[in-house]
Amino acid sequence: MKLLSIRPLAFLLLAVCAACATKPPEPTPAPPAPPPPPPKVALVLGGGGARGFAHIGVLKMLAAQGLKPDLIVGTSAGSVAGALYAAGYNAFDLQEMAFALDRATIADWSMFGKGLIRGDALEKFVNKAVRNRPIEALDIPFACVATRLDTGKAVLFQRGNVGAAVRASSSVPGVFAPAVIDGHEYVDGGLVAPVPIQYAKQLGADFIIAVDVSTPVNPSVEPSGKLDILMRTFEIMGQSIRAAELPQADIVIQPDLTGISSSNFESKQQAILQGERAALAAMPQIRAKLGERMSPHLPTTIPFQPGLNPTAGPRTAPSTPPPALE
Numbered sequence: 001m002k003l004l005s006i007r008p009l010a011f012l013l014l015a016v017c018a019a020c021a022t023k024p025p026e027p028t029p030a031p032p033a034p035p036p037p038p039p040k041v042a043l044v045l046g047g048g049g050a051r052g053f054a055h056i057g058v059l060k061m062l063a064a065q066g067l068k069p070d071l072i073v074g075t076s077a078g079s080v081a082g083a084l085y086a087a088g089y090n091a092f093d094l095q096e097m098a099f100a101l102d103r104a105t106i107a108d109w110s111m112f113g114k115g116l117i118r119g120d121a122l123e124k125f126v127n128k129a130v131r132n133r134p135i136e137a138l139d140i141p142f143a144c145v146a147t148r149l150d151t152g153k154a155v156l157f158q159r160g161n162v163g164a165a166v167r168a169s170s171s172v173p174g175v176f177a178p179a180v181i182d183g184h185e186y187v188d189g190g191l192v193a194p195v196p197i198q199y200a201k202q203l204g205a206d207f208i209i210a211v212d213v214s215t216p217v218n219p220s221v222e223p224s225g226k227l228d229i230l231m232r233t234f235e236i237m238g239q240s241i242r243a244a245e246l247p248q249a250d251i252v253i254q255p256d257l258t259g260i261s262s263s264n265f266e267s268k269q270q271a272i273l274q275g276e277r278a279a280l281a282a283m284p285q286i287r288a289k290l291g292e293r294m295s296p297h298l299p300t301t302i303p304f305q306p307g308l309n310p311t312a313g314p315r316t317a318p319s320t321p322p323p324a325l326e
Contacts, residue, residue: 039293042205043069044249045078046195046242047188048213049172049231049262050271052077053098054255057275058211060091065283069209071141073200075189078211079144079169080126083162086142087130097129098268115177119167122176127163135159143203144169145189145196149178154192156199174230194238197245207293209286210249211275214242215257231262250289253282 043062045055055078062069074082084094108121135142136159143158146168157165168179168186178185193199200208214235246252255278260267 036294039206039290040070040204041067041207041209041290042071042073042200042203043082044195044197044200044208044210045072045074045082046210046212046214047076047078047170047190047238048257049077050265050268051213051215051255051257051260051262052081053268053271054213054257054275054278055081055211056091056094056098057255057272057277058253058279059085059094059275060272061276061279061283062209063091065286067286069140071143071200071203071205073142073196073203074144074169075193075196076170076172077213078195079166079189080122082144083126083135083138083142083166084129086138086140087133087162088139089129095272098272101265101268103265110177113177115171115173115175117176119171119176119179122170123161123163123167123179125163126166127161130162133162135162135165138162141203143199145193145199146171146179146186147189147191149185149187152192154189154196154199155186156196156202158203172231190238192241193245194242195245195249197248201248207290208249209251209253210246211253211255212242212246213255213257213271213275214238215260235262251282251286253278 045052048054059081072082072086074080081094084097085091089097106117106122106125108118109116110118130138135157141158142162143156144165146155146157146165147153148155155168157168164179164181167176168181169189170176171179171186172188173191176188178187180186189196194214195210195212197208197210253275255271255274257271257274260271260274
Protein backbone atom coordinates (compact mmCIF):
# COMPACT_ATOMS: atom_id res chain seq x y z
CA MET A 1 0.00 0.00 0.00
CA LYS A 2 2.89 2.36 0.78
CA LEU A 3 4.33 1.71 -2.67
CA LEU A 4 1.04 2.64 -4.28
CA SER A 5 0.82 5.89 -2.28
CA ILE A 6 4.39 6.93 -3.12
CA ARG A 7 3.98 6.43 -6.86
CA PRO A 8 1.46 9.30 -7.42
CA LEU A 9 3.71 11.59 -5.40
CA ALA A 10 6.69 10.72 -7.65
CA PHE A 11 4.69 11.49 -10.77
CA LEU A 12 3.67 14.83 -9.28
CA LEU A 13 7.28 15.77 -8.52
CA LEU A 14 8.37 14.85 -12.03
CA ALA A 15 5.64 17.00 -13.53
CA VAL A 16 6.66 19.99 -11.37
CA CYS A 17 10.33 19.59 -12.34
CA ALA A 18 9.44 19.38 -16.02
CA ALA A 19 7.40 22.57 -15.78
CA CYS A 20 10.25 24.39 -14.08
CA ALA A 21 12.86 23.28 -16.60
CA THR A 22 14.39 26.09 -18.69
CA LYS A 23 13.29 26.16 -22.31
CA PRO A 24 16.11 25.85 -24.87
CA PRO A 25 16.97 29.15 -26.61
CA GLU A 26 15.36 29.73 -29.96
CA PRO A 27 17.77 29.63 -32.93
CA THR A 28 19.05 33.05 -34.01
CA PRO A 29 17.74 33.96 -37.46
CA ALA A 30 20.38 34.39 -40.15
CA PRO A 31 21.19 38.02 -40.98
CA PRO A 32 19.70 39.26 -44.26
CA ALA A 33 21.94 39.10 -47.29
CA PRO A 34 23.61 42.41 -48.10
CA PRO A 35 22.10 44.23 -51.08
CA PRO A 36 23.99 43.80 -54.35
CA PRO A 37 26.37 46.63 -55.24
CA PRO A 38 25.12 49.17 -57.76
CA PRO A 39 26.06 48.39 -61.36
CA LYS A 40 29.32 49.70 -62.73
CA VAL A 41 28.24 52.20 -65.38
CA ALA A 42 30.41 52.69 -68.46
CA LEU A 43 30.02 55.47 -70.98
CA VAL A 44 31.18 54.42 -74.45
CA LEU A 45 31.79 57.25 -76.92
CA GLY A 46 32.06 56.38 -80.59
CA GLY A 47 34.00 57.99 -83.41
CA GLY A 48 32.64 60.31 -86.05
CA GLY A 49 34.94 63.23 -86.69
CA ALA A 50 33.23 66.60 -86.22
CA ARG A 51 29.98 64.82 -85.34
CA GLY A 52 31.77 63.91 -82.11
CA PHE A 53 30.85 67.35 -80.76
CA ALA A 54 27.48 65.71 -80.04
CA HIS A 55 29.20 63.83 -77.19
CA ILE A 56 29.38 67.13 -75.32
CA GLY A 57 25.61 67.53 -75.48
CA VAL A 58 25.12 63.98 -74.22
CA LEU A 59 27.51 64.57 -71.33
CA LYS A 60 25.66 67.77 -70.41
CA MET A 61 22.33 65.99 -70.10
CA LEU A 62 23.69 62.98 -68.22
CA ALA A 63 25.43 65.25 -65.72
CA ALA A 64 22.28 67.35 -65.31
CA GLN A 65 20.42 64.16 -64.36
CA GLY A 66 23.10 63.20 -61.83
CA LEU A 67 24.54 60.31 -63.78
CA LYS A 68 28.30 60.02 -63.33
CA PRO A 69 30.01 57.15 -65.17
CA ASP A 70 32.41 54.80 -63.41
CA LEU A 71 34.34 54.18 -66.62
CA ILE A 72 34.76 55.92 -69.99
CA VAL A 73 35.88 54.16 -73.16
CA GLY A 74 36.29 56.08 -76.40
CA THR A 75 37.28 55.78 -80.02
CA SER A 76 38.59 58.60 -82.22
CA ALA A 77 36.50 61.74 -81.55
CA GLY A 78 35.01 59.89 -78.57
CA SER A 79 38.49 59.43 -77.13
CA VAL A 80 39.07 63.20 -77.20
CA ALA A 81 35.83 64.03 -75.39
CA GLY A 82 36.21 61.06 -73.07
CA ALA A 83 39.78 61.89 -72.03
CA LEU A 84 38.93 65.50 -71.21
CA TYR A 85 35.81 64.51 -69.26
CA ALA A 86 37.76 61.85 -67.37
CA ALA A 87 40.38 64.49 -66.54
CA GLY A 88 37.81 66.46 -64.56
CA TYR A 89 36.34 68.93 -67.04
CA ASN A 90 32.59 69.13 -66.83
CA ALA A 91 30.41 69.23 -69.93
CA PHE A 92 30.09 73.03 -69.86
CA ASP A 93 33.88 73.31 -69.79
CA LEU A 94 34.01 71.06 -72.84
CA GLN A 95 31.42 73.20 -74.59
CA GLU A 96 33.48 76.33 -74.02
CA MET A 97 36.57 74.54 -75.28
CA ALA A 98 34.68 73.38 -78.37
CA PHE A 99 33.48 76.89 -79.23
CA ALA A 100 37.01 78.25 -78.82
CA LEU A 101 38.56 75.42 -80.82
CA ASP A 102 39.51 75.95 -84.43
CA ARG A 103 41.19 73.71 -86.95
CA ALA A 104 44.53 75.43 -86.48
CA THR A 105 44.64 74.28 -82.85
CA ILE A 106 44.77 70.61 -83.75
CA ALA A 107 45.73 70.66 -87.45
CA ASP A 108 49.47 70.82 -88.00
CA TRP A 109 49.50 70.44 -91.77
CA SER A 110 52.23 68.48 -93.46
CA MET A 111 53.32 68.75 -97.09
CA PHE A 112 55.08 65.42 -96.90
CA GLY A 113 54.72 62.26 -94.89
CA LYS A 114 51.96 59.72 -94.42
CA GLY A 115 49.11 62.11 -93.73
CA LEU A 116 47.86 65.64 -94.32
CA ILE A 117 48.12 66.33 -90.57
CA ARG A 118 51.05 65.25 -88.44
CA GLY A 119 49.08 64.91 -85.18
CA ASP A 120 51.64 66.53 -82.87
CA ALA A 121 49.30 69.49 -82.25
CA LEU A 122 46.43 67.24 -81.14
CA GLU A 123 48.70 65.34 -78.77
CA LYS A 124 50.05 68.55 -77.22
CA PHE A 125 46.56 70.03 -76.93
CA VAL A 126 45.27 67.01 -75.00
CA ASN A 127 48.32 66.71 -72.74
CA LYS A 128 48.15 70.38 -71.85
CA ALA A 129 44.44 70.08 -71.09
CA VAL A 130 44.93 67.10 -68.76
CA ARG A 131 47.92 68.80 -67.11
CA ASN A 132 50.31 66.16 -68.42
CA ARG A 133 48.84 63.46 -66.22
CA PRO A 134 49.01 59.84 -67.43
CA ILE A 135 45.83 57.90 -68.16
CA GLU A 136 45.94 56.06 -64.83
CA ALA A 137 45.95 59.37 -62.91
CA LEU A 138 42.75 60.76 -64.46
CA ASP A 139 39.76 61.34 -62.19
CA ILE A 140 37.63 58.68 -63.91
CA PRO A 141 39.05 55.40 -65.27
CA PHE A 142 39.53 55.90 -69.00
CA ALA A 143 40.60 53.80 -71.97
CA CYS A 144 40.67 54.33 -75.72
CA VAL A 145 41.00 52.08 -78.75
CA ALA A 146 43.45 52.40 -81.64
CA THR A 147 44.35 50.10 -84.51
CA ARG A 148 47.85 48.74 -84.86
CA LEU A 149 48.76 49.31 -88.48
CA ASP A 150 51.06 46.31 -88.98
CA THR A 151 48.62 43.72 -87.60
CA GLY A 152 45.23 45.38 -88.05
CA LYS A 153 44.35 44.45 -84.47
CA ALA A 154 42.76 46.66 -81.85
CA VAL A 155 44.85 47.95 -78.98
CA LEU A 156 43.25 49.25 -75.79
CA PHE A 157 45.28 51.99 -74.09
CA GLN A 158 44.63 52.19 -70.35
CA ARG A 159 47.77 53.83 -69.00
CA GLY A 160 50.56 56.09 -70.09
CA ASN A 161 50.58 59.28 -72.13
CA VAL A 162 47.01 60.54 -72.62
CA GLY A 163 47.79 62.74 -75.62
CA ALA A 164 49.66 59.97 -77.44
CA ALA A 165 46.83 57.48 -76.85
CA VAL A 166 44.16 59.92 -78.03
CA ARG A 167 46.28 60.84 -81.05
CA ALA A 168 46.61 57.16 -81.97
CA SER A 169 42.89 56.58 -81.53
CA SER A 170 42.07 59.61 -83.71
CA SER A 171 44.56 59.14 -86.55
CA VAL A 172 42.20 58.76 -89.49
CA PRO A 173 44.24 57.08 -92.26
CA GLY A 174 45.11 59.50 -95.04
CA VAL A 175 44.19 62.51 -92.90
CA PHE A 176 46.48 62.07 -89.90
CA ALA A 177 49.89 60.48 -90.10
CA PRO A 178 50.00 57.25 -88.10
CA ALA A 179 50.94 57.74 -84.46
CA VAL A 180 54.17 56.01 -83.51
CA ILE A 181 54.33 54.48 -80.03
CA ASP A 182 57.15 52.17 -78.96
CA GLY A 183 58.18 51.73 -82.57
CA HIS A 184 54.70 50.67 -83.75
CA GLU A 185 52.36 52.70 -85.94
CA TYR A 186 48.74 53.18 -84.88
CA VAL A 187 45.73 54.54 -86.76
CA ASP A 188 42.12 55.38 -85.94
CA GLY A 189 40.35 52.97 -83.61
CA GLY A 190 37.18 53.29 -85.65
CA LEU A 191 38.60 50.78 -88.12
CA VAL A 192 38.13 47.98 -85.60
CA ALA A 193 35.83 49.41 -82.91
CA PRO A 194 33.80 52.45 -84.01
CA VAL A 195 31.77 52.18 -80.79
CA PRO A 196 33.99 50.14 -78.41
CA ILE A 197 31.32 48.41 -76.36
CA GLN A 198 33.08 45.06 -76.06
CA TYR A 199 36.09 46.73 -74.46
CA ALA A 200 33.91 48.33 -71.79
CA LYS A 201 32.65 44.83 -70.99
CA GLN A 202 36.23 43.57 -70.74
CA LEU A 203 36.96 46.32 -68.23
CA GLY A 204 34.17 45.08 -65.96
CA ALA A 205 31.24 47.31 -66.91
CA ASP A 206 27.82 46.03 -65.79
CA PHE A 207 25.74 48.74 -67.46
CA ILE A 208 26.81 50.33 -70.74
CA ILE A 209 25.54 53.57 -72.22
CA ALA A 210 26.85 53.82 -75.78
CA VAL A 211 26.80 57.00 -77.85
CA ASP A 212 26.84 56.44 -81.61
CA VAL A 213 27.43 59.62 -83.58
CA SER A 214 27.48 57.98 -86.99
CA THR A 215 24.79 58.64 -89.58
CA PRO A 216 23.40 56.28 -92.22
CA VAL A 217 24.95 56.81 -95.62
CA ASN A 218 22.65 59.08 -97.62
CA PRO A 219 22.91 58.23 -101.33
CA SER A 220 21.29 61.54 -102.26
CA VAL A 221 24.14 63.54 -100.68
CA GLU A 222 27.28 63.67 -102.80
CA PRO A 223 30.62 64.02 -100.99
CA SER A 224 31.93 67.54 -101.54
CA GLY A 225 35.63 66.77 -101.71
CA LYS A 226 38.44 64.30 -101.22
CA LEU A 227 38.19 64.46 -97.45
CA ASP A 228 34.44 63.79 -97.53
CA ILE A 229 35.00 60.82 -99.84
CA LEU A 230 37.61 59.43 -97.47
CA MET A 231 35.37 59.87 -94.43
CA ARG A 232 32.38 58.37 -96.28
CA THR A 233 34.49 55.30 -97.07
CA PHE A 234 35.48 55.11 -93.42
CA GLU A 235 31.84 55.22 -92.32
CA ILE A 236 30.80 52.49 -94.75
CA MET A 237 33.54 50.23 -93.38
CA GLY A 238 32.26 50.72 -89.83
CA GLN A 239 28.60 49.99 -90.52
CA SER A 240 28.79 46.21 -90.11
CA ILE A 241 30.91 46.50 -86.96
CA ARG A 242 28.42 48.92 -85.42
CA ALA A 243 25.53 46.63 -86.29
CA ALA A 244 27.23 43.80 -84.41
CA GLU A 245 28.29 45.81 -81.35
CA LEU A 246 25.43 48.20 -80.61
CA PRO A 247 22.99 45.48 -79.45
CA GLN A 248 25.48 44.60 -76.68
CA ALA A 249 24.91 47.96 -74.96
CA ASP A 250 22.17 48.47 -72.39
CA ILE A 251 21.39 51.93 -73.78
CA VAL A 252 22.28 53.32 -77.20
CA ILE A 253 22.05 57.08 -77.70
CA GLN A 254 22.04 58.09 -81.38
CA PRO A 255 21.79 61.85 -81.96
CA ASP A 256 20.16 62.91 -85.20
CA LEU A 257 23.14 64.37 -87.03
CA THR A 258 21.63 64.34 -90.48
CA GLY A 259 23.33 66.92 -92.64
CA ILE A 260 26.43 67.18 -90.45
CA SER A 261 29.44 65.62 -92.10
CA SER A 262 32.38 64.27 -90.16
CA SER A 263 34.53 67.12 -91.51
CA ASN A 264 32.06 69.94 -90.77
CA PHE A 265 33.53 71.75 -87.76
CA GLU A 266 31.28 74.75 -88.38
CA SER A 267 28.22 72.79 -87.18
CA LYS A 268 29.58 72.04 -83.73
CA GLN A 269 26.79 73.96 -81.97
CA GLN A 270 24.11 72.04 -83.85
CA ALA A 271 25.85 68.75 -83.04
CA ILE A 272 25.97 69.61 -79.33
CA LEU A 273 22.27 70.49 -79.35
CA GLN A 274 21.34 67.21 -81.04
CA GLY A 275 23.39 65.35 -78.44
CA GLU A 276 21.42 67.06 -75.67
CA ARG A 277 18.10 66.15 -77.28
CA ALA A 278 19.02 62.52 -77.80
CA ALA A 279 20.31 62.08 -74.25
CA LEU A 280 17.23 63.73 -72.74
CA ALA A 281 14.96 61.46 -74.77
CA ALA A 282 16.89 58.41 -73.49
CA MET A 283 16.69 59.33 -69.79
CA PRO A 284 13.40 57.48 -69.01
CA GLN A 285 14.87 54.30 -70.46
CA ILE A 286 18.13 54.80 -68.58
CA ARG A 287 16.28 55.28 -65.27
CA ALA A 288 14.09 52.24 -65.86
CA LYS A 289 16.93 49.90 -66.79
CA LEU A 290 19.21 51.13 -64.03
CA GLY A 291 16.38 50.69 -61.55
CA GLU A 292 16.02 47.06 -62.59
CA ARG A 293 19.70 46.46 -61.87
CA MET A 294 19.67 48.08 -58.44
CA SER A 295 18.58 46.68 -55.08
CA PRO A 296 14.87 47.12 -54.25
CA HIS A 297 15.99 49.33 -51.37
CA LEU A 298 17.63 51.77 -53.74
CA PRO A 299 15.70 54.48 -55.61
CA THR A 300 14.84 53.73 -59.20
CA THR A 301 15.43 57.35 -60.17
CA ILE A 302 18.92 58.73 -60.53
CA PRO A 303 19.68 61.06 -57.61
CA PHE A 304 21.11 64.45 -58.41
CA GLN A 305 24.85 64.77 -57.84
CA PRO A 306 27.13 67.74 -58.40
CA GLY A 307 29.47 67.76 -61.38
CA LEU A 308 32.89 66.16 -61.46
CA ASN A 309 35.50 67.47 -59.08
CA PRO A 310 38.60 68.37 -61.09
CA THR A 311 40.79 67.87 -58.01
CA ALA A 312 39.55 64.38 -57.17
CA GLY A 313 42.20 61.78 -56.48
CA PRO A 314 43.41 59.42 -59.19
CA ARG A 315 41.89 56.00 -59.76
CA THR A 316 43.48 53.24 -61.75
CA ALA A 317 41.85 51.22 -64.51
CA PRO A 318 40.28 47.96 -63.27
CA SER A 319 42.01 45.49 -65.59
CA THR A 320 45.43 44.37 -66.71
CA PRO A 321 46.94 47.17 -68.82
CA PRO A 322 48.77 46.73 -72.13
CA PRO A 323 52.38 47.93 -72.52
CA ALA A 324 52.79 51.47 -71.25
CA LEU A 325 52.97 54.40 -73.58
CA GLU A 326 56.18 56.38 -73.60
